[in-house]
Amino acid sequence: MDIKLRELSDEELILEFQKNNTEDAFNILVQRYKNPLTNFVFRFLGDYASCADVVQETMIKVYRYKDAYNSLAKFSTWVYTIAGNLARTEYRRQRRRNLFSINDYGEDHSTYDLPDESSRPDVITDSGIKDEIIQKALLKVKETYREAVVLRDIQGLSYEEISEILGVNEGTVKSRINRGRAQLQELLKGIYKD
Amino acid sequence: MENDEKKYEDVIKALKGLMEVKAPANFESDLKRRINSEKFPKEEKKSFWENIFVPSRLIPSLGLVAVAVVVFFVMDTNSEEMDNPFLIEPRVREDVFAVADYEELEKRQDELSKQKSLKKEEPIVEQRKTESQLKSSEDKMISGREKAGEIEGLTDEKDLAKDQSIVADNLAEVESSLTVVTETPQPTVPAEVNAGMVTGQAITKEELNFRQVRLSTEEQKVVNELKNQVQSLEKADKTQK
Numbered sequence: 001m002d003i004k005l006r007e008l009s010d011e012e013l014i015l016e017f018q019k020n021n022t023e024d025a026f027n028i029l030v031q032r033y034k035n036p037l038t039n040f041v042f043r044f045l046g047d048y049a050s051c052a053d054v055v056q057e058t059m060i061k062v063y064r065y066k067d068a069y070n071s072l073a074k075f076s077t078w079v080y081t082i083a084g085n086l087a088r089t090e091y092r093r094q095r096r097r098n099l100f101s102i103n104d105y106g107e108d109h110s111t112y113d114l115p116d117e118s119s120r121p122d123v124i125t126d127s128g129i130k131d132e133i134i135q136k137a138l139l140k141v142k143e144t145y146r147e148a149v150v151l152r153d154i155q156g157l158s159y160e161e162i163s164e165i166l167g168v169n170e171g172t173v174k175s176r177i178n179r180g181r182a183q184l185q186e187l188l189k190g191i192y193k194d
Numbered sequence: 195m196e197n198d199e200k201k202y203e204d205v206i207k208a209l210k211g212l213m214e215v216k217a218p219a220n221f222e223s224d225l226k227r228r229i230n231s232e233k234f235p236k237e238e239k240k241s242f243w244e245n246i247f248v249p250s251r252l253i254p255s256l257g258l259v260a261v262a263v264v265v266f267f268v269m270d271t272n273s274e275e276m277d278n279p280f281l282i283e284p285r286v287r288e289d290v291f292a293v294a295d296y297e298e299l300e301k302r303q304d305e306l307s308k309q310k311s312l313k314k315e316e317p318i319v320e321q322r323k324t325e326s327q328l329k330s331s332e333d334k335m336i337s338g339r340e341k342a343g344e345i346e347g348l349t350d351e352k353d354l355a356k357d358q359s360i361v362a363d364n365l366a367e368v369e370s371s372l373t374v375v376t377e378t379p380q381p382t383v384p385a386e387v388n389a390g391m392v393t394g395q396a397i398t399k400e401e402l403n404f405r406q407v408r409l410s411t412e413e414q415k416v417v418n419e420l421k422n423q424v425q426s427l428e429k430a431d432k433t434q435k
């Protein structure tokens with residue numbers, strides 16, 4: 001892979017891929033964004049298998065619709081927007097599927113509590129217990145608030161970037177983040193006490 | 195903003211301390227495989243007309259148009275303005291009259307019969323006019339005659355006199371030889387007949403509104419010749435038999 005390409009910024013790489021169809025430029029972008037996007041999507045969805053699919057789908061969309069990228073916008077904002085949209089769609093699909101699959105087995109339309117396999121001692125390690133609890137709490141936070149909290153507090157994006165990704169103004173972003181944090185604080189009360 | 199971050203310091207700290215989830219090891223190879231396996235056909239933008247004339251869209255839209263047309267005609271026939279029969283002014287019947295005595299009734303009947311005899315000659319004159327003239331309303335004809343009396347009065351009177359003389363000349367011949375009588379296509383009952391019914395008079399054949407075609411002398415001659423030829427041919431056939 002060309003060393004010069006590695007030195008280019010995200011925006012320069014996508015422009016190179018747009019103009020000259022340089023596959024290496026795209027590969028560098030994939031290397032740069034595969035982990036941050038996986039982390040973002042996993043924290044939002046809570047399911048690793050579907051998270052990997054969503055990130056791959058995001059990269060395929062970047063490849064396929066490279067011409068749709070506007071050079072005025074930041075590449076990170078564009079790629080996070082795509083991933084966020086796909087993650088939201090996947091989350092809603094999963095929620096629908098779980099709702100139907102649980103209700104279908106209920107004889108008197110009652111729902112059953114799924115066994116929590118993640119709490120099995122052979123599955124979780126001691127270091128991962130806290131992460132698991134936080135992740136579960138995160139999944140209980142309202143969808144719109146969760147996305148904003150993950151982008152801000154886990155991915156470390158600025159309010160401006162988040163507002164561009166979510167397509168809302170900064171005030172709304174701040175409000176969503178604070179509401180999400182408040183919900184999380186309420187859910188994680190026990191952890192802090194311990 | 196800083197206050198908010200202080201307020202939720204624990205939460206932020208907990209979130210930032212989460213382990214970073216990394217993409218699977220075979221992520222890039224899987225991605226390449228998917229990109230290579232998937233064909234990306236370029237979606238050509240179809241024009242507006244191409245989109246419209248797709249059968250899946252054309253059939254429902256044509257059906258909708260057909261329904262709209264039917265509904266329009268149904269609504270249109272129903273929306274005919276109906277006159278309230280209670281608000282329509284009744285037709286004045288001039289042929290019906292009220293009498294107090296029997297003598298008065300007789301007088302009125304005489305007057306009516308005179309009027310009828312005068313009216314008899316009018317249709318013969320009118321038959322000579324073209325169809326376009328017939329189409330014009332009766333009122334127009336009457337008013338036209340009255341108004342144009344000064345200008346065309348002389349010619350009309352001449353025509354009328356001519357017609358009357360022709361009628362007088364041909365009357366005997368026509369009655370004796372051939373009279374072509376055809377029924378007029380008017381389906382309505384003439385006022386005169388109606389009047390007769392009301393007043394109890396008997397209706398003669400002449401009073402009926404028949405169209406009598408009268409032939410000119412030359413035409414009559416031709417008809418007579420033909421008639422004679424036919425008769426002679428018939429006689430010849432009989433003799434042969």
